[in-house]
Amino acid sequence: MTQFVIAGAGIAGLASAIWLTRQGHQVSVYEQVPDPTPVGAGLLLQPSGQAMLHKMGLLEAVREKAAVVHSLEGYTGNWKTLDLHYQFGQADWHGLGIHRANLHQILWQCAQSLGVAIHLGNGIKEFSQTSHGVKIEHQQGTVQADGLIIANGTRSSLRDQLDISQTHQPYPWGAFWAVLDSADWPFPHTLMQRYRGANHMLGVLPTGINPASGKICYSLFWSLPKTSFADFREAGMPQLIASIRTIWPEVAEWLALAPETAIAIAEYADIRLSRYHQQNVVVLGDAAHAMSPQLGQGANMALIDAMVLADCVAQGVAQCVAPSEPEKIERYNHNTQGAPDKSSLASAFASYSQRRRKHIAYYQMASRIMTPLYQSHYPLGWLRDIGTVAGRHLPMMYRQYLLTLCGAKQGIFDTKAAIADL
Ligand SMILES: Cc1cc2nc3c(=O)[nH]c(=O)nc-3n(C[C@H](O)[C@H](O)[C@H](O)COP(=O)(O)OP(=O)(O)OC[C@H]3O[C@@H](n4cnc5c(N)ncnc54)[C@H](O)[C@@H]3O)c2cc1C
Known part of the structure; x- marks a missing residue:
């Protein structure tokens, strides 16, 4: 059994706790806020995020609290410029609009029912990597774990303690x-x-x-x-x-x-990291890749992060890294107790970093291109409107818009956007 400490009981932290606890690991979540009910507005869950919730067995609970969203429409005056219908991507696709507190509560209740130890009002202050794993200082003391998962959102100061090249641009x-x-x-x-x-x-x-x-x-x-x-x-x-x-x-x-x-x-802020792990520490969710909410992807990406991380920990590097990938990663070795040793956990985290890179890079690029078209003082509104109207009449372009929206595209030239490939 591997011991994980998770910083942050947001979407990424709770989803990771659920996955890893179900795999039989010992998971403790530290949350700095004493009352975990998040304030916030609605989130649009894309087919990608819904697929993750389905794998977790939570999609039906989410559906009961959510609104089904069939389309996105945008108008400049009376001129309909944006007109995206999920069903033209795939017949059964749709979005789910849900209040952030409802999604959080569903994840929270699931984590609690699995017996995840959640320490409220007890944020993590700093950490250091040791020969046995990670030594973590929280507000009420110190704890030792095999792995630390940093999932504490855009303003993470834990991220800054990693020796990873990073940018934080409000x-x-x-x-x-x-x-x-x-x-x-x-x-x-x-x-x-x-x-x-x-x-x-x-x-x-x-x-x-x-x-x-x-x-x-x-x-x-x-x-x-x-x-x-x-x-x-x-x-x-x-x-x-x-x-x-x-x-x-x-x-x-x-x-x-x-x-x-x-x-x-x-x-909001734009967070970019050159990789998402350093030895036995890994960064997930907004702490790793916050972006403008224009594309409605952040919560979906946090759910994908959690699933991929658990997959990498469970299956080992050999299954997690596509054979064509050039980067060589140590095989994921299990020690005699059947738990990953220190170096194999580091390998699993490295594998996670590699497996998430393309998807995150695509959405960060799309967000950087799209956001100024909707939120800037540049005279770009006409360009956006002409582009989206033209896109509606060009089936290939329309499909790319939809695939981007659905949350599973792994690059400009990825034309299939298969959720199963995430
Ligand atoms: C206005 C707006 C609209 C959005 N709309 C959408 C949308 O439609 N669709 C979508 O997918 N996404 C949307 N997003 C993005 C989405 O909300 C985020 O991507 C998502 O909440 C990220 O989850 P997270 O778990 O990574 O971080 P968070 O939800 O920020 O959770 C981080 C947690 O860590 C805790 N924490 C912080 N520091 C510490 C510490 N030192 N120790 C312990 N705990 C700590 C925090 O208290 C918090 O509970 C929107 C965001 C905004 C602002």
């Missing part, structure tokens, strides 16, 4: 968001967006059941440059509503019914 844009209940919003199965140029974007995502009210809810995202956050905060709700009214009056009326406390702010 985005100059963020978003105001709110979760609003409605029984009669006319687009219950469509992620709707409205744009003005590249510097105004308003989106409404069906989000399933609101955990606070038990009613059907929607997440509203209004993207803004960070430099204007302070002005909006000072001017308060009336200014926000007036500004939204210029682009979508019905949403402004809806928001006007909500209390000021319903509005929150989200900021």
